[in-house]
Amino acid sequence: MTLLHDAGPSLGLQDFRLLRDLVNRFCGIYFADDSAYIVERRLRERLRELGIDTFEEYYRYLQYHPRAEAELEAAAEVLTTNETYFFREAYQLRAFADEILPAVRARALSRGAKRLDIWSAGCSSGEEVYTIAMLIDSTGFFEGWDVRVFGNDISRRVLRKARSATYGRASFRAMIPDYERYFIDTEEGKQVHPRIRSMCHFGHLNLMNERRAAIVGRVDVTFCRNVLIYFDDASRRKVLDTIYQRLNRGGYLLLGHSESLLHSSTAFEIAQLTTDIAYRRPLPYTDLPPRRS
Ligand SMILES: C[S@@+](CC[C@H](N)C(=O)[O-])C[C@H]1O[C@@H](n2cnc3c(N)ncnc32)[C@H](O)[C@@H]1O
Structure with missing residues (x-):
């Protein structure tokens, strides 16, 4: 047939x-x-x-x-479907900037480390990675910190585009005007400012290869948005396990707006934010604040 x-x-x-x-x-x-x-x-x-x-x-x-x-x-x-654009799902990015970044910052400082690592797993052509870096920069909370935003994808074609950091109109369909200051006009399109580019690192990775995923190191926040919706349950579980292993304790996972961990992982806890929910790798028991009696 x-x-x-x-x-x-x-x-x-x-x-x-x-x-x-x-x-x-x-x-x-x-x-x-x-x-x-x-x-x-x-x-x-x-x-x-x-x-x-x-x-x-x-x-x-x-x-x-x-x-x-x-x-x-x-x-x-x-x-693969590589659709992406700057400031995708703005309400979630607001929660990231206003609630997750301060929490992660406080936790890093309590460990005496001025270091912030964010991972965009399935970053496509880089708009998500640069959006995250712009948000971090604009908080002003991380001056003098060692900040790295890693973007990985299975497609080498989109990674080449991500490294060029130059974008046409379609990438700006949800752009927030305040952040235009992070772009420079070129003949090929708008290019991300070198200061933001210097925070961002791209590499080829198949998320199904958990051993290779160790190159990402340990991170404070993982964005894995609009990637696992195309996976079957078993593969989704496998990748979520890798993401869990790569997160620092107390670190956050952000999925796309139509995605949830229901049926896929019970390892994460839910972090209820003002306008959204995120997932979190639980803290070790010894790090939890004492219970009020
Ligand atoms: C729809 S895009 C999402 C981009 C971005 N996260 C966003 O939300 O705008 C999905 C990306 O996941 C990547 N992807 C799919 N399977 C993957 C795998 N096994 N390992 C790494 N990346 C993968 C695709 O190549 C594609 O670029």
Whole structure:
């Protein structure tokens, strides 16, 4: 049975399921049967590039070819959704700036460390990373601190864009005018100010590879927004476990507005903020304030 009959090789249901499961094991993204046409359309580009005529042959390539790993990355590249923009979900960013940053700052100071580490897991082309750095800078709370915002993504294409730090109009659709001061006009578009860029670091990472995720070190806050919605439950649980391991105790996790940890992790506690909820890695018992009797 074939699923579609337009130009290019057709993806039968059996091959679709084999490819879908391979991609899922590799990067966590899961395509239900009714989105087979998306996989067919997007992967045709890969078949063309490799001079492969059928999806059956492509599946064999992904399993046995010496370049299989690199090709899985290329497949993930075309199958991921990279939509992002500056100041996405402003109410959540406000809670981050007004409530989470002061809490994290107080905790770092209690440890005698003027160091702040934030991780954007699945950062796409970098707008989220630079937004976080602009928010941190604008609080004025962290002058003289060692501040690092790490952005990781499985797509090398979006990381190249992130490092260029230069953006067109679509990235500014939710821009807050106050923060325009952090951009410089160039011929290619608006470029993030060097001071903000110097706080931000980008690296390639497949979140399903928990051993490689150790390169991130320990962080105070993780943003993993609009990434796990494309994953199946088991992969989501796996990545949440990695995120938990990378968070300092008392550190925060922020998910996208339509996402929750329900059914995925019981390790985190809920941090009730004024306009939002976040998740938190619990403090060790000994660090908790004494109970009032
Ligand atoms: C929709 S974008 C979200 C970007 C940003 N976090 C935001 O909310 O605006 C999802 C990003 O997750 C990345 N991604 C998907 N699976 C991944 C994986 N296994 N490891 C790392 N990044 C992944 C995609 O490449 C894509 O750039």
